[in-house]
Amino acid sequence: MSPSFDTPADQRPGRATPDGASASSAIVPVIMCGGSGTRLWPASRESMPKQFIPLLEDLSNFQVTAKRFADPAFAKPLVLASSDVRFIAAEQLQAVEVEAEIVLEPMRRDSAAAVAVATCLAQRQGPETVALVVAADHLIADTEAFVAACLAAAEGARAGLIMTLGVAPTAPATGYGYIQPGAPVGAAGARRVERFVEKPDAETAARYIEQGYLWNSGNFLFRADVMAAELARHAPDVLAAARAAVAAAASDLDFLRLDADAFAKAPKISIDYAVMECTEAAGVLPVSFAWSDIGTWGAIWEASAQDRDGNAFKGKVEAVATRNSLVHSDGVLTTVVGLDDVVVVSTPDAVLVAARERSDSVKDLVAKMKAGRRGEVDEHLRMYRPWGSYQRIDAGARFQVKRITVKPGQRLSLQKHFHRAEHWVVVRGTAEVTIDDQVILRHENEAAYLPIGSVHRLANPGKIDLELIEVQVGSYTGEDDIVRFEDVYGR
Amino acid sequence: MSPSFDTPADQRPGRATPDGASASSAIVPVIMCGGSGTRLWPASRESMPKQFIPLLEDLSNFQVTAKRFADPAFAKPLVLASSDVRFIAAEQLQAVEVEAEIVLEPMRRDSAAAVAVATCLAQRQGPETVALVVAADHLIADTEAFVAACLAAAEGARAGLIMTLGVAPTAPATGYGYIQPGAPVGAAGARRVERFVEKPDAETAARYIEQGYLWNSGNFLFRADVMAAELARHAPDVLAAARAAVAAAASDLDFLRLDADAFAKAPKISIDYAVMECTEAAGVLPVSFAWSDIGTWGAIWEASAQDRDGNAFKGKVEAVATRNSLVHSDGVLTTVVGLDDVVVVSTPDAVLVAARERSDSVKDLVAKMKAGRRGEVDEHLRMYRPWGSYQRIDAGARFQVKRITVKPGQRLSLQKHFHRAEHWVVVRGTAEVTIDDQVILRHENEAAYLPIGSVHRLANPGKIDLELIEVQVGSYTGEDDIVRFEDVYGR
Numbered sequence: 011m012s013p014s015f016d017t018p019a020d021q022r023p024g025r026a027t028p029d030g031a032s033a034s035s036a037i038v039p040v041i042m043c044g045g046s047g048t049r050l051w052p053a054s055r056e057s058m059p060k061q062f063i064p065l066l067e068d069l070s071n072f073q074v075t076a077k078r079f080a081d082p083a084f085a086k087p088l089v090l091a092s093s094d095v096r097f098i099a100a101e102q103l104q105a106v107e108v109e110a111e112i113v114l115e116p117m118r119r120d121s122a123a124a125v126a127v128a129t130c131l132a133q134r135q136g137p138e139t140v141a142l143v144v145a146a147d148h149l150i151a152d153t154e155a156f157v158a159a160c161l162a163a164a165e166g167a168r169a170g171l172i173m174t175l176g177v178a179p180t181a182p183a184t185g186y187g188y189i190q191p192g193a194p195v196g197a198a199g200a201r202r203v204e205r206f207v208e209k210p211d212a213e214t215a216a217r218y219i220e221q222g223y224l225w226n227s228g229n230f231l232f233r234a235d236v237m238a239a240e241l242a243r244h245a246p247d248v249l250a251a252a253r254a255a256v257a258a259a260a261s262d263l264d265f266l267r268l269d270a271d272a273f274a275k276a277p278k279i280s281i282d283y284a285v286m287e288c289t290e291a292a293g294v295l296p297v298s299f300a301w302s303d304i305g306t307w308g309a310i311w312e313a314s315a316q317d318r319d320g321n322a323f324k325g326k327v328e329a330v331a332t333r334n335s336l337v338h339s340d341g342v343l344t345t346v347v348g349l350d351d352v353v354v355v356s357t358p359d360a361v362l363v364a365a366r367e368r369s370d371s372v373k374d375l376v377a378k379m380k381a382g383r384r385g386e387v388d389e390h391l392r393m394y395r396p397w398g399s400y401q402r403i404d405a406g407a408r409f410q411v412k413r414i415t416v417k418p419g420q421r422l423s424l425q426k427h428f429h430r431a432e433h434w435v436v437v438r439g440t441a442e443v444t445i446d447d448q449v450i451l452r453h454e455n456e457a458a459y460l461p462i463g464s465v466h467r468l469a470n471p472g473k474i475d476l477e478l479i480e481v482q483v484g485s486y487t488g489e490d491d492i493v494r495f496e497d498v499y500g501r
Numbered sequence: 502m503s504p505s506f507d508t509p510a511d512q513r514p515g516r517a518t519p520d521g522a523s524a525s526s527a528i529v530p531v532i533m534c535g536g537s538g539t540r541l542w543p544a545s546r547e548s549m550p551k552q553f554i555p556l557l558e559d560l561s562n563f564q565v566t567a568k569r570f571a572d573p574a575f576a577k578p579l580v581l582a583s584s585d586v587r588f589i590a591a592e593q594l595q596a597v598e599v600e601a602e603i604v605l606e607p608m609r610r611d612s613a614a615a616v617a618v619a620t621c622l623a624q625r626q627g628p629e630t631v632a633l634v635v636a637a638d639h640l641i642a643d644t645e646a647f648v649a650a651c652l653a654a655a656e657g658a659r660a661g662l663i664m665t666l667g668v669a670p671t672a673p674a675t676g677y678g679y680i681q682p683g684a685p686v687g688a689a690g691a692r693r694v695e696r697f698v699e700k701p702d703a704e705t706a707a708r709y710i711e712q713g714y715l716w717n718s719g720n721f722l723f724r725a726d727v728m729a730a731e732l733a734r735h736a737p738d739v740l741a742a743a744r745a746a747v748a749a750a751a752s753d754l755d756f757l758r759l760d761a762d763a764f765a766k767a768p769k770i771s772i773d774y775a776v777m778e779c780t781e782a783a784g785v786l787p788v789s790f791a792w793s794d795i796g797t798w799g800a801i802w803e804a805s806a807q808d809r810d811g812n813a814f815k816g817k818v819e820a821v822a823t824r825n826s827l828v829h830s831d832g833v834l835t836t837v838v839g840l841d842d843v844v845v846v847s848t849p850d851a852v853l854v855a856a857r858e859r860s861d862s863v864k865d866l867v868a869k870m871k872a873g874r875r876g877e878v879d880e881h882l883r884m885y886r887p888w889g890s891y892q893r894i895d896a897g898a899r900f901q902v903k904r905i906t907v908k909p910g911q912r913l914s915l916q917k918h919f920h921r922a923e924h925w926v927v928v929r930g931t932a933e934v935t936i937d938d939q940v941i942l943r944h945e946n947e948a949a950y951l952p953i954g955s956v957h958r959l960a961n962p963g964k965i966d967l968e969l970i971e972v973q974v975g976s977y978t979g980e981d982d983i984v985r986f987e988d989v990y991g992r
Contacts, residue, residue, distance in 0.1 A: 342847075347859060348858075349855065359833055361830075368839030369838070411970055413902075431946050437972065437974055438897070455974040457948060479895070479902055479970075
């Protein structure tokens, strides 16, 4: 049977009881955090991609995704992330109290390499371990229905199929790939995959829906040995690179860092092209829960609660004669007059105004700006670091002002600058300031001065966040004027 | 004859030669700076209204207007401004090296009172002095044509008419009042005014144009004695209040401050209602130079140089698939994707997105926000003061950070605060800091600390701007926590 909204969870077949899932039968969730979400610029940028931003609720989609695997049917999740976002991922998991193993990809290598790594890691827990590969940024509100679908699809996976979840379309969307289901297989409602098709135009999409096609959600369930065999057959280079990268992986603080030289050899190819479109083993479980890959601001508008004018506003927003629009403000008062069907997103250093129906084209804007080397394209004003964060709040010809937040117990690297002196004024908490041979404490409303060339370090020895205002004065205030002598984060 | 674009200036009749205008025959320009320009929010706000902002070029419209009277046909201009903007007006005049007398209106009292004041002041130079009343925020690119028109209209004024400049319409605009011209009068192309009509709808406007109506530009030329007589007849209360306010006016630094009690008695009424629509003496000179009151962002778009897509961009702007739009950025990267006919204006603390055709409705937005008491409605992030300016750059629960600029030779008031301490870090120039009984100098990269309750003062004894970063720490950081002991600006 196909999982549906109205089957009570405990009556579903194949449902694991709280303590009924043994290590070997538990599904290993693999959360893929790749992707930079450029179509959600300016909220999403390389320095903080969309899956880590609370776009719809207080938690990020990555956090919501991680929490989805609390059910004992699942083993401890694996998180595949790029090295750049490792501290964000770790901090966000900690905040929602989810334990996971964070595996660092040294560079971008599309989804086939990621699935291959997941396969190798799952194999450590037994050759027939079932892995569930999901994206960190998909929206699935009904966790119960999702879990039931995974359990049903796992039956197909255990029987040797590479299962996908095929979502019953609610509209002729042109932003998703489609799956044509074939003959039924097994008892849980699974079907063979007749074929995968690329994103269609609207007319084709409508025809697909009439013919019973499903949206390709990009979630996969498979037995590790089955996927390994299919990779060996269809994409042996990818598998070899992943195996070598896992074999030579190094533990780095709390992370497992894949070997860069080995991983670099993996061809850049998606799992769809590399395996799914070639394999004889593809299966699909039709599901009917609400799902979105919230890839564009238009999709976020659709997924948002709307007022009676069809508007979804967030933050400091005012509007007059405006309908069916999304307006998100991150601090700056953002106003709209007399427009329908627009998206307005304002951040402290960048504003996007787009036609809602064309919000997909934000990627063109981002591409154009990357070519023009605009810093706002990739970097946020607030930059996250393992010890906390910093944000530039003002800058002039020979100075720069930052607000710096240091988490309790954290410390920055021991460093010096050749071109700037720094004035620190503590506005919250307590700072332990090292200046050359001296270590001093500075409390709220106290200041410290760091002359040019002094070797210094900032730490928060306290129990609450330390916040300070840093005024840099000098002939050059770039981030790269730094000599690091010692760093607890191994940078 | 009517002035036109292709008559060389020196062949125009009535043209004053460089030294041919005696004090008594020179026209006295009166620049009216009232009006808050709410339809041009967020660039224009109470704290810095549109006429003082460089919207179209490097100079503000007030500056461009003031420079228009360099011709010896004109006497030294009078500037009528509210007390709030007096330092901005003085500074902007100084920057373009225009000498003028700045007359301060103690409160808002519409245009009849302002014209009455202008009349009384012009009478000081002789009863038959011709005054030319212009708005500070109108756009007239062709100064030569404008000057020629003023000289031609002055002939009508000297003959006893209250002359207006009637602009030949270029489109059936609904944002302007219209004038129906009557019988010719005099030799310079002037006509009697048949009637003034209010802003029409588009259909009526088209009919008006067919019938030869002109736009009412709101510029007036009159003999002081004629206007005084007409005011005495049609609006005696206004004239009496203006006379008393001028008689009891006080010199305040470089300003002439009208007497508040007397001026307050002037009824709030426009010169159009009070005099122009009742008088028998109204005349109009048809002119054909390009003119706009640039009252809306749509009008600014029209007046701006546009690229081949019809776009007018200013500042840090990127756009994709966007046409016929105005995008102004004051610092923040501002982007548009897939929209036509929009207006986007971004400032560090407020963003406006509007349909270009509906940019008139910005006033509704501003009214709504005033009701909601949003600070961004009236106040700019950067506030101008007689000594310089300050700008909030960050704020938190118990702190606030400002960038303060003090002009050479200027000093702030001697003051103290009950709830906050202040840290000053000089990033440019030299500060003279008074702390209780002590006076110290602080240079670039030096700091000073002002404990809670200390009596302090900041001054710039140097020859270049002083810039400093002020970090306020305390339980309350509002502007009203200040006790002033002494202030050179009489605040």
